[in-house]
Amino acid sequence: MGKNNMSILSKPVLRAASILGLFSFIGIGLVSLTHSVTEDRIIENERQFITKTLREIVPNNLHDNDFLNSSVQVSDPLLAPDNRPVTLYKAFKNNELIAIIASPLSADGYNGSIKLLVAIKKDGSLLGVRVVSHHETPGLGDGIESHKSDWIYSFNGLSLQQPPLSGWAVKRDGGQFDQFTGATITPRAIVKAVLNTLKYYQANRALLTDANNE
Numbered sequence: 001m002g003k004n005n006m007s008i009l010s011k012p013v014l015r016a017a018s019i020l021g022l023f024s025f026i027g028i029g030l031v032s033l034t035h036s037v038t039e040d041r042i043i044e045n046e047r048q049f050i051t052k053t054l055r056e057i058v059p060n061n062l063h064d065n066d067f068l069n070s071s072v073q074v075s076d077p078l079l080a081p082d083n084r085p086v087t088l089y090k091a092f093k094n095n096e097l098i099a100i101i102a103s104p105l106s107a108d109g110y111n112g113s114i115k116l117l118v119a120i121k122k123d124g125s126l127l128g129v130r131v132v133s134h135h136e137t138p139g140l141g142d143g144i145e146s147h148k149s150d151w152i153y154s155f156n157g158l159s160l161q162q163p164p165l166s167g168w169a170v171k172r173d174g175g176q177f178d179q180f181t182g183a184t185i186t187p188r189a190i191v192k193a194v195l196n197t198l199k200y201y202q203a204n205r206a207l208l209t210d211a212n213n214e
């Protein structure tokens with residue numbers, strides 16, 4: 001009798017459990033599919049932004065190699081935390097290095113990581129800096145974007161010598177870079193990341209300027 005009761009009860013329970021399991025399975029599948037499609041789109045958008053920005057910072061008349069399609073990956077604590085690989089492009093003209101463009105990652109943003117493009121001319125001066133991605137607060141920390149403010153252009157032409165090292169900080173810390181109203185952490189992170197990229201270039205200059213390593 002007890003056994004019969006159990007088998008009568010277990011059928012609807014089993015059916016309900018199977019339906020629930022099936023819906024969970026479909027739900028998980030849909031969520032992972034959406035996640036992967038969204039992630040692919042983010043990666044593709046970022047790739048397009050990098051291509052457009054690189055063409056803007058290093059225009060065609062400055063180089064004669066297809067540097068967009070010949071990047072290398074490097075790891076250095078000056079460029080990204082945790083030995084994370086960073087993309088490095090090298091623009092050449094007549095077999096001579098014109099500029100390197102690194103894509104350093106700062107972990108010092110208010111809301112986490114900030115990815116940059118830092119273009120340095122062979123002589124060690126900055127051709128341009130742009131922000132590729134960030135999670136800073138809209139209206140507070142997003143003045144680092146070139147279409148929101150001119151702040152990022154304040155790096156143009158600067159180098160490790162000009163200004164001297166003491167100038168490589170926001171004004172609140174005694175340096176020459178403006179902070180934003182109510183937001184010092186974001187610009188501080190960018191200044192540090194750009195300075196570290198210049199230090200990386202100086203430390204690796206011989207290798208990076210070697211045309212044989214194109």
Ligand SMILES: Cc1cc2nc3c(=O)[nH]c(=O)nc-3n(C[C@H](O)[C@H](O)[C@H](O)COP(=O)(O)O)c2cc1C
Nearest residue numbers: 110111136137140141142172182183184185186187
């Ligand atoms: C909700 C919220 C969001 C914030 N977002 C940022 C931000 O994106 N970037 C930033 O530099 N500061 C941001 N701040 C302000 C910082 O907490 C900090 O007060 C400011 O950067 C000044 O720092 P300092 O006084 O140490 O120079 C935010 C504050 C709050 C409450």
